Amino acid sequence: MRISELERRSGVPSATxxxxxxxxxxxxxxLTSTTQAQYDDDHVTRLRLVRALVGPxxxxxARTREVxxxxxRPTDDLFSALGEVQHVINDEQEETDDAAAHALxxxxxxxxxxxxxxxxxxxxxxxxLDDAGFEVxxxxxxxxxxxxGSIASxxxxxxxxxxxxxxxxVVLGTILAGPLIAVMRRLAEQDAALRRLAPPDDA
Amino acid sequence: MRISELERRSGVPSATxxxxxxxxxxxxxxLTSTTQAQYDDDHVTRLRLVRALVGPxxxxxARTREVxxxxxRPTDDLFSALGEVQHVINDEQEETDDAAAHALxxxxxxxxxxxxxxxxxxxxxxxxLDDAGFEVxxxxxxxxxxxxGSIASxxxxxxxxxxxxxxxxVVLGTILAGPLIAVMRRLAEQDAALRRLAPPDDA
Numbered sequence: 001m002r003i004s005e006l007e008r009r010s011g012v013p014s015a016t017x018x019x020x021x022x023x024x025x026x027x028x029x030x031l032t033s034t035t036q037a038q039y040d041d042d043h044v045t046r047l048r049l050v051r052a053l054v055g056p057x058x059x060x061x062a063r064t065r066e067v068x069x070x071x072x073r074p075t076d077d078l079f080s081a082l083g084e085v086q087h088v089i090n091d092e093q094e095e096t097d098d099a100a101a102h103a104l105x106x107x108x109x110x111x112x113x114x115x116x117x118x119x120x121x122x123x124x125x126x127x128x129l130d131d132a133g134f135e136v137x138x139x140x141x142x143x144x145x146x147x148x149g150s151i152a153s154x155x156x157x158x159x160x161x162x163x164x165x166x167x168x169x170v171v172l173g174t175i176l177a178g179p180l181i182a183v184m185r186r187l188a189e190q191d192a193a194l195r196r197l198a199p200p201d202d203a
Numbered sequence: 204m205r206i207s208e209l210e211r212r213s214g215v216p217s218a219t220x221x222x223x224x225x226x227x228x229x230x231x232x233x234l235t236s237t238t239q240a241q242y243d244d245d246h247v248t249r250l251r252l253v254r255a256l257v258g259p260x261x262x263x264x265a266r267t268r269e270v271x272x273x274x275x276r277p278t279d280d281l282f283s284a285l286g287e288v289q290h291v292i293n294d295e296q297e298e299t300d301d302a303a304a305h306a307l308x309x310x311x312x313x314x315x316x317x318x319x320x321x322x323x324x325x326x327x328x329x330x331x332l333d334d335a336g337f338e339v340x341x342x343x344x345x346x347x348x349x350x351x352g353s354i355a356s357x358x359x360x361x362x363x364x365x366x367x368x369x370x371x372x373v374v375l376g377t378i379l380a381g382p383l384i385a386v387m388r389r390l391a392e393q394d395a396a397l398r399r400l401a402p403p404d405d406a
Contacts, residue, residue, distance in 0.1 A: 048334035056331040058261075082396050086389060108387075110394035118390050121259075125383040128259040131251035134375045136383070143357035144380075144387055147350040152391035154346035156399050170396075172337045174389060177347075180328040180339070181388065182381050184311075184347055186289060187321050188355035189377065191313035193285050196359050 003029075006039045010047040017047065023061050025050050025068060049172075056179040063088050067175065071168050078170050083113065085171050090117035098123045100130075108145045151181065206232075209242045213250040220250065226264050228253050228271060252375075259382040266291050270378065274371050281362075281373050286316065288374050293320035301326045303333075311348045354384065 007014045020026040026046055029037030053064045066088045070081055101123035105112050112119065129136060136144070155173060159166065210217045223229040229249055232240030256267045269291045273284055304326040308315050315322065332339060339347070358376060362369065 045336065049336065052331035052335040055334075056327050079396055082393065086393070089389075104387075105390065108391070108394075110390050111397045112390055112393055113397075116390075116393060118386055118393065121386045122383075122390065124259050125379075125386050128255035129375075129379050129383065131258075132255040132375050132379055133248065133252065134372070134379055136380065137361040140357045140361055143353055144384055147354045148384060148387040148391040149394075150346055151350045151388055152395040154343045155392060156395040158340040158343055159399075169337070172332075172335050174392060176328075176332050176335055176337055177339065178385050178388070180325075180332065181347055181351060182385060183321055183324045183328050184307075184351040185354055185381070185384065186292075186377060187308065187313050187315055187319075187325065188311070188351040189358060190285065190289070190315055190319060190321065191311075191352075192355040192359040193282055193373075194314045194316075196362075 001039050002036065003039065006043055006047070009044050010051070012047050012051055020047070020050055023065065025061065025064055052176060057175050058179075059175070067171060071171050075167060078166055081167055082170055082174065083116070085174050086116060086118050089175070090121045097127075100126045104141075108149070204242050205239065206242065209246055209250070212247050213254070215250050215254055223250070223253055226268065228264065228267055255379060260378050261382075262378070270374060274374050278370060281369055284370055285373055285377065286319070288377050289319060289321050292378070293324045300330075303329045307344075311352070 001009070003014050003017060006012075006017060010017070012020075017026065021028060026043060029039040029043065031037050050064060050068075053059045053067060054061065059067065067085065070084050070088070075081060098119050101119050104122065104126070105119070155177075159169060159173075204212070206217050206220060209215075209220060213220070215223075220229065224231060229246060232242040232246065234240050253267060253271075256262045256270060257264065262270065270288065273287050273291070278284060301322050304322050307325065307329070308322070358380070362372060362376075
């Protein structure tokens, strides 16, 4: 198909498609003349994936390229791939004091690679709450630990290292389900707040 | 204190402090001459809060200003304040088809204001997964609903509308605990993956 058809089928404007081609996020089409190229269904699929990564997941072009590189590379080592993705997500992490982060990891009983960039990300998230003068009540933190643990267990239980798309599943699930869970939490808060805080209709 | 002392105590560079002053995120100091101003402890507290909002929470300067406006305004109507915060978080939401979002809200049984911008955010998050060719298994979605529901219940249970800092607590909790929960999920995934996928040490 021509680029106009690719635009129509993917919903991505052709100027954006050309930008992704220049940035190497999309493989080049097959040249049919010096000014025209043909694209196929794989281009449509890849374009939708790129749009998902730079959209709600909010990845930069450079990070998106890294994630695609991880997905495209044949590997059986899912655990290392998950670690690489965590590095890509956190590569702009500032240096922080990680004591509070390690204390929380110990409390949760999680086995974490001491070199994981997520430890710095956890420290930064905790410091932001502290900076804002916001203390997470102990009972709420206990719920955060239990709830995120149950999410991770369910995700991994549905993940067989033997399924053919396992790598893709681990990488995209980590990145793309994050925004979904974040918005679901805010909706659940709205529900809980409406049930608890809103004035009754027939008071 | 002078701006140099404010820089030292808040850890925020003076050029950044001046930028926040120009953008109205920080109230002006008290002028002691035409070129010098005095700042106080409230400036230190406010600066830390601004840094938390523009840091891990990733808010733009304009959104941060909106959030501060909501926090600073005296109100007893926490439910409306929560709705306003959700508008600030989602103000760049694209138009989307919300059918899948409404189906998920119905499945979860959440009471949601039909005008809530979170519905569009949920639709965008679901579309991103769909675009990427990623299907959340039914059992995992069930866990997402249960886990986010338990998080919201715990958060609201610790929230009395009568506590003096209730508004601040609701607004900052919504915004700042999001990044914390996101990184805790990725750590829990790392733990679950290590227990499930890593080769045993003594195989």
